Amino acid sequence: MRRDITGDMAEGIGTTDRATEQTSDGGTGQATDGGTGQATDGATRQTGPRPHRRYWRAGFLRGGIELRHLVRNPKEMSGHLVNVVVALLLAGYISDKVPGTHVPMAHLTLAGFAAYLLFQIGLVNLPQILVTEREEGALLRLRATPGGIPAYLVAKSLMVVAMALGTLVVLLGAAALLVDGPLPHGPGGWLTLLWVSALGLLAVVPLGAAIGAVLPNPREALALIMLPAMGLLITSGAMFPLTQLPVVVQKIASVFPLKWMAQGLRSALLPDAARAAEPAGSWELPTVALILTAWAALGFLLAVPLLRRAARRESGSRLTERHRKAGLGGARTA
Numbered sequence: 001m002r003r004d005i006t007g008d009m010a011e012g013i014g015t016t017d018r019a020t021e022q023t024s025d026g027g028t029g030q031a032t033d034g035g036t037g038q039a040t041d042g043a044t045r046q047t048g049p050r051p052h053r054r055y056w057r058a059g060f061l062r063g064g065i066e067l068r069h070l071v072r073n074p075k076e077m078s079g080h081l082v083n084v085v086v087a088l089l090l091a092g093y094i095s096d097k098v099p100g101t102h103v104p105m106a107h108l109t110l111a112g113f114a115a116y117l118l119f120q121i122g123l124v125n126l127p128q129i130l131v132t133e134r135e136e137g138a139l140l141r142l143r144a145t146p147g148g149i150p151a152y153l154v155a156k157s158l159m160v161v162a163m164a165l166g167t168l169v170v171l172l173g174a175a176a177l178l179v180d181g182p183l184p185h186g187p188g189g190w191l192t193l194l195w196v197s198a199l200g201l202l203a204v205v206p207l208g209a210a211i212g213a214v215l216p217n218p219r220e221a222l223a224l225i226m227l228p229a230m231g232l233l234i235t236s237g238a239m240f241p242l243t244q245l246p247v248v249v250q251k252i253a254s255v256f257p258l259k260w261m262a263q264g265l266r267s268a269l270l271p272d273a274a275r276a277a278e279p280a281g282s283w284e285l286p287t288v289a290l291i292l293t294a295w296a297a298l299g300f301l302l303a304v305p306l307l308r309r310a311a312r313r314e315s316g317s318r319l320t321e322r323h324r325k326a327g328l329g330g331a332r333t334a
Helices: 002-030 036-047 051-071 074-093 105-135 138-143 148-178 186-214 218-235 247-253 257-269 272-277 285-313 316-333
Strands: none
Touching (some): 051 074, 105 148, 186 257, 186 285, 218 247
16 A cells, blocks of 8 residues: 555656656757747746645645545554543543542543643654555655655655544544533633644654654564653653652653643643642643743754665665565564
8 A cells, every 4th residue: 555655656756857847848949049048947947846846745645645545444543543432431430520629530631641642643653654664665665756755754744643633633522522521611722722732743743753763673663662652641640630640750751742742731621720730730831832842843853864864774685684584583483
């Protein structure tokens, strides 16, 4: 499936390039003498699309194809819906109140789980996708396509954002209908939900891309990133009030983006009375924005050079060697 998508993207970029060349050649053939060539070159530059526009166009084309494949694949869709079902079961089971408030603990859990789903898609699922497609040779094929790597990153970003926001909408909608889950109160709450979700994705998606660029293989990817992610789920106040954890754990959790994503979503979904359960007694939205922005900047600084390095190092011999080792490992396991 992914090879077909890669081929479609390569064909789309190549078609755009050929159209530009035909336009350029046709114009040059009509006027090649004297100063007419300069005018023709100017017309060619105006007629032919700029390279980065072609890459964006091909990236959106590839992203749309991948989203259609995802929606039509029940197995992949069920993997994302399982998390929603788990969150709903937890919310239906919890009946306590947030300490010191009349806010249901189930609402706090749903808000924290919504943040974790965004975190997981960007920092767990994306690296697995990148490593798997690298092992299948997608990265090597894209190196031979003009603008293939930029278009590939655009497509993956589009798919991850659509996947994350779709999962968030399904979770909040199902929770509101089935377990009386929380929804934002007024336009301010919806606006907070929007910018915290967007900034949270910006904070974790580049990090996920950077991790995917250095992970050795798909078999080790899940083990290397899933355990730390589950640890952050427990220690970041996503499942229960952070004030119930030791102060040292609170300080460690405050370094990572999940804690601030969960706190920002709680401010959008829970009433102001729930602030009593926060360590600072307030939502600290300026701090949320500052720390998530810092993580986003760090992620971009890491992702770009690591992805370029991974693309430069990729070759047919390396791909063949990895497949040989994977085959030997599978034979020993059998």
